[in-house]
Amino acid sequence: MGTSLANLVAQRIAFGILLLFAVSVLIFAGTQILPGDVAASILGQSATPQALANLREELGLNDPAIVRYFHWLGGVLTGDLGTALSSRQDIASSLGPRLWNTLFLAFWAAVVAVPLAIILGLLAVRYRNGPVDKTISGLALASTSLPEFFIGYLLVFLFAVKLQWFPSLSTVYDGMPFLERMKAIALPASALTLVVLAHMMRMTRAAILNVMQSAYIETAELKGLKPLQIIRRHAFPNAVAPIINVVMLNLAFLIVGVVVVEVIFVYPGMGQYLVDHVSKRDVPVVQAVGLIFAAVYIGLNMIADIAAILVNPRLRHPK
Template sequence: MKKHILQRLLLGVLTLWLVSMLIFIGTEMLPGDVASAILGQNGTPETVAALREQLGLGQPALQRYLQWLIGILHGNLGTSLANGRPIAAELLPRLGNTLFLATYAALIAIPLAVLLGIASAIWRGSLFDRLANTLTLLSISVPEFFVGYLLVMFLAVRQAWFPSLAMVNPDAGLADRLYNCTLPMFTLVLVVLAHMLRMTRASVGAVMSSSYIETAVLKGIPKWRIVMGHALPNALAPIINVIAFNLAYLVVGVILVEVVFVYPGIGQLMVDAVTKRDLPVVQACGMLFGGTYILLNTLADLLAMWCNPRLRHAR
């Protein structure tokens, strides 16, 4: 396992470096100019040129990339071009809000998806299985922002059960924060639940067709014991991978959900930074998203190998 852990860590570092290059190139290709966006219509060519020199935008792209990368390696995310504040001071509170929302949704979605997936595998072909498949297909087909608007329309506007805007007060208690974040949590749960449920059903169902499972059935072992004791441990690898993928989505893919509910998270910060052409903030958010995705997928690979020793050896 030590060899596999080292290989995965090195591959993760290499992937993160490639992601940093793509993020920097992508932000360099964005239309518009930061200095012009900051000064607005009142900026003269002289003031725009002076501001570009002050912000270091006149340096070659390679030099700016190396300075930015070295700063990240030293824990310095840079300074916002829009307000001159350190990016870390703005990023950390937003990161806490995003992780709170992601944890809230994950604590409900993951157990529910696994239990429903196991139930669908046990009662394959039943009315419950067909209904679960239909609802999951419908959930996958509908974009998350549309799901959010539907929840706002029915649960916030018509019924007035929950607030339409997920306002977060740092001084609020846990119950108030959970209540205010209910609608974005429902949106995320409905989006990620379908993928995990279908993968759990498919993985457990594939193992249930194995010969040793048929032997256990012929011995008269109860079906729930066969599933929990024999089928589920051998089906964990793909389930762990899809859970890690959806956990990464809960952190990385919440941009549209945060915009819909005006939630003060990383996604909303990134959208505001793109509007202001604040490239260092966009780059910092992109690196945070990329690092989160790579870390969760690396952990998923290691957990899958730990659960299934056959994955440690080449076939």
């Protein structure tokens, strides 16, 4: 049993590493086939041919693509993400505080969204097909239908412009007091929460309802157990595996999908950093941020797979 479980976990980790390698190839290839000349975009239209040739040589743009890829990959594996073309700053040192800001924002959005989604999902199942279930499902559908930029601007209009409870720009800095930082991220965290809450709630409800159709649930009902007891003791524990997958997928979105929300609130995180350098055609920054986002997404999905295997013995024996 232990060896089988260890083999399954090792397979998931190996597959995750292989997938990340494939994604790194796609990221590098995607940035190389972009139209235009990187050297010309850096020096501007007034650059002389000699200056362009010198910069291409300095950046290694004259080397074959496969040589540049393995040079970049070797740097990534040793912790060297390269140098930003626009600012000449080390990308790894510039990304550090921005990655922390993004994780801080995603963490507090998850602290609110995950338990709230599970509670609302349980309530929807307990009172299914009733007014409570229809109200929760209706609000979830409305929230899912609205794009995050619309939710963000709506929150700014209501709570920053009209009520003036929170700032419209989420400016944070090193050494900022905790309560001030929490006030600054209140609106972007709320926008992220509303974006992922509906999906997690609907999937939690669906997972538990699927389990409720099992024979042992009917047996529990015949024994006279109350609906909440059945859900708490039997349905929810057996629906944990798919719920974990849904939660992890949405946690990955909270970190990877923050780009739009960070831009709306001018929050100094990874998404804002990426957008700033995409406009400058700063290829090394785009590659580094894209690879970090991919690593986070693949890593959280891998953790979800492993957690599902641990909590559901049936997944260890698929046959």
